Amino acid sequence: MSHDAASGDRRGPDTASVPGPDPAPGAADAGHGSAPIVRAQGLTKTHHGEGAPVHAVRGVDLTVRPGEFVAVTGPSGAGKSTLLHLIGGLQRPDSGKLWLDGQRVDEYREARWAVLRRRSIGVVFQFFNLVSNLTVADNVELPALLAGASPKAARESRAELLAELGLEGREKSMPGELSGGEQQRVALARALVNHPALLLADEPAGSLDSKGTREVLRLLSRFHQRGQTILMVTHDARMASAADRVISFFDGRIADDAQLGGGHRGPAGGVSGVLELKE
Ligand SMILES: Nc1ncnc2c1ncn2[C@@H]1O[C@H](COP(=O)(O)OP(=O)(O)OP(=O)(O)O)[C@@H](O)[C@H]1O
Numbered sequence: 492m493s494h495d496a497a498s499g500d501r502r503g504p505d506t507a508s509v510p511g512p513d514p515a516p517g518a519a520d521a522g523h524g525s526a527p528i529v530r531a532q533g534l535t536k537t538h539h540g541e542g543a544p545v546h547a548v549r550g551v552d553l554t555v556r557p558g559e560f561v562a563v564t565g566p567s568g569a570g571k572s573t574l575l576h577l578i579g580g581l582q583r584p585d586s587g588k589l590w591l592d593g594q595r596v597d598e599y600r601e602a603r604w605a606v607l608r609r610r611s612i613g614v615v616f617q618f619f620n621l622v623s624n625l626t627v628a629d630n631v632e633l634p635a636l637l638a639g640a641s642p643k644a645a646r647e648s649r650a651e652l653l654a655e656l657g658l659e660g661r662e663k664s665m666p667g668e669l670s671g672g673e674q675q676r677v678a679l680a681r682a683l684v685n686h687p688a689l690l691l692a693d694e695p696a697g698s699l700d701s702k703g704t705r706e707v708l709r710l711l712s713r714f715h716q717r718g719q720t721i722l723m724v725t726h727d728a729r730m731a732s733a734a735d736r737v738i739s740f741f742d743g744r745i746a747d748d749a750q751l752g753g754g755h756r757g758p759a760g761g762v763s764g765v766l767e768l769k770e
Pocket residue numbers: 538539540541545546547565566567568569570571572573574726
C-alpha cells in the first residue's frame with residue numbers, strides 16, 4: 492500500500508474541525524449538529540487468552556462529538572481499555588462498525604491506522620511510554636516529524652507545547668530524570684503535537700500522586716476548553732468530574748451515559764467551575 496494514499500487525502504494536517512464528508516448512516520442522532528468525531532455501532536471484542544474467552548466489549552454504540560470531553564469509568568476488568576484501544580485502532584474489533592471523522596475505519600489495515608493515528612489521534616497511557624533514550628525535546632518532536640512536519644515546524648510546535656505545559660528548560664533532559672508528573676506532561680505534549688482531532692487517554696494520571704493528578708487534570712481541561720475532543724478512561728471520580736460527560740462501563744457495556752453540569756455539549760461546558768472547587 493502506498494504510504495500516503497491512505498487516509499489523509501480528504502483533510503489537511505490540522506483536522507480539528509473536519510466536517511466529516513461521509514457521514515455515518517443510520518442514526519439515532521442524525522441532524523443533531525456537527526458530525527461526530529467518533530461513532531461506534533455494535534463494537535465487539537472478545538479476548539482469547541489462557542483461560543475462557545473474555546467478552547471485554549459487548550456491542551457498544553457510542554457517539555462522541557467535536558469538542559466533547561468524555562470520561563469512561565467503571566470497575567477493573569470492565570473493558571474500558573479495550574474500548575479505547577478499539578477506538579484508537581490499537582486492537583481490532585471482532586464485529587461492529589467504527590467511523591472516525593466520518594470515515595469508516597474498522598476495516599483499515601495496520602498501515603492505514605498508523606497514518607490515521609499519526610495525523611488525527613493522540614494517545615496517552617497510564618505509564619507515560621516515552622522513549623527512554625531520547626531527550627524530552629526529541630520525544631515530542633518525533634511524532635511531528637513522522638507525520639511529515641519540517642524539522643523547524645516540529646521544533647516550534649515542541650517549544651510551544653513544552654512552554655505551555657510548564658516544561659521549559661527540560662528539553663534536554665532524559666525521561667528518567669523527570670518526575671512522574673513531568674513525564675506525563677511530556678507524554679501529553681507528544682500526544683498533542685500534531686493537533687489531533689481526538690485525544691485518547693487511558694488512566695492518564697493513574698500512576699501519579701494527587702498533585703500530579705491535579706496537574707494532568709488542569710492541563711486536559713485547558714485543552715478541552717480550547718475545543719480539544721477528549722475520550723478519557725479513569726477510575727478516579729475526581730478526574731471524571733472534570734469531563735462534561737461520564738460513561739459508566741460495566742461488563743463490556745455502557746451502563747450509563749450522563750451529561751455533567753447541566754450544560755449541553757460545547758467546549759467550555761461547566762469544566763472551569765468544577766476545577767475551581769478542586770484547587
Ligand atoms: N490481551 C488480552 N488477552 C486476554 N484477555 C484480556 C486481554 N486484554 C484484556 N483482557 C481481559 O479483558 C477484560 C477487560 O480488560 P480491560 O483491560 O479492557 O479492562 P479495564 O476496564 O481497562 O480494567 P482496568 O480498570 O483494570 O484497567 C479483563 O477481564 C481482562 O483480563
